[in-house]
Amino acid sequence: MALATEKSIVTTATGRRSLAVLRLATGFIFLWAFLDKTFGLGFSTPVERAWVNGGAPAQGFLMSEGVVGPFKDVFASLATPLTDWLFMAGMLGIGVAVMAGIGLRVSAVVGSLIMVLMYVAEWPFMANAASTNPLVDYHIIYALALIVIAAVSAGDTWGIGAWWKSLPLVRAQRWLV
Template sequence: MALLRLATGFIFLWAFLDKTFGLGFSTPADRAWVAGGTPSQGFLLSDGVTGPLKGLFTLIASPASDILFQLGMLGIGMAVMLGIGLRVSAVVGSFLMVMMYLAEWPFAANTTSTNPLVDYHIIYALTLVLLAASSAGDTWGAGRPWRKLPIVHRRPWLL
């Protein structure tokens, strides 16, 4: 579980790093956030967004969505890798993954999806929930000390 947690956290952290600095994997340097690129708008306003929810995704595309998306990727990645705040990470990360799944609308034929019901977005969401439910942050992570913090005792949703 610790290896799965670290690998999953790194998926989110890598997305942040690649989109921020344009490391050339999914984001070329000239489209990096630091070079004026728009990480969420670039996707939300692209031809990759299809289906009946396209209008919603076009509506939410903004500089604010870029900031929220990037902070989400960084926060989820760091929290999951550190093994802290796994409940919050599971909720926020699963919401983000389901929204990205719906944006690509895999239910129509001739989309980029190879499976209309379960794709990597759904697997990542389920993995985040599994990690949170199993206290996976306790092994090779800071889950135990995090749980002992007074603020976490007062606000258990921070677990």
Template sequence: MTALHTPPAHSTELANAAEGDEAHIVTTPGGRRWLAVLRLATGFIFLWAFLDKTFGLGYATPPERAWISGGTPSQGFLNSDSVIGPLKPFFAAIASPVSDVLFMVAMLAIGLAVILGVGLRISAVVGSLLMIAMYLAEWPFGANAASTNPLVDYHVIYALSLIVIAALAAGDTWGFGRRWKAFPFVQRNRWLV
């Protein structure tokens, strides 16, 4: 079983934690590696969405609707039949070229940061807000919902994964988390951890 907050005396994880950090350390090597796997997989979900929408790789986005071919990634979604429920007018109102750029920058930045293991706190906040917005846009409550579970769908799982990854410093294993936290700029701006 993975121990949280009570590392053994020989734990190198606690010894390597930055001074002033909360002791959100998973102390078993297997636990750290599985967190790293979760981090890499979650980051790749965001990076893949960016790549597919940018280049139209034919999975969720056909080549003719690629961003580089003039497609509109967020506008296409926000003005589609996928957006249902009482918040549909709000989501239609925010659909614009600006929302396309913000969405794509967020997908790329979250994907790269999570894969690299840096900036996990801000990635968790921005990624979770994005996932909650998409969850609400698809309005999982009621007969017309696309989701088969109105409370916990994949958007919620992705948001929770981002939070766990950040809270447990998953970027320190197989990532650049420790190096990132050592930069003076990051030391002065702890929200960047």
């Protein structure tokens, strides 16, 4: 059985559009996390804990009661202002890139790493964990969505992925696709 080529991975317009919608929704999840944590829009971050008001988004999570399990102390040791900056840059970068349809490989790797680390930090394997499923929760689904949209070039439909891939730098450095 031959493997599909890049041009034949998704062969229908409905399939390409469906993956574009998945891409836009997934990108917006990351962009919204950045916006809510930056400005305290009141959904998961109240205005008084907003990053612009001196809040510490990553430190707040890493030092919270939601971080449990055998790696709790490891995650607590990562709670620094640098971690806040890296986390927020990641949320913004992943959100914008995925919504635009560019840099999907890098976004899939970085976003999946962040999601897996958050999954492990919340340690869903405990009976009293916040997760309703110890194996597959939203962190895993988001990571898988990022991998799928990168693997099938979902940025080419309703995004600027095709243009991005035509740039000389991106053609020379395929990891930027």
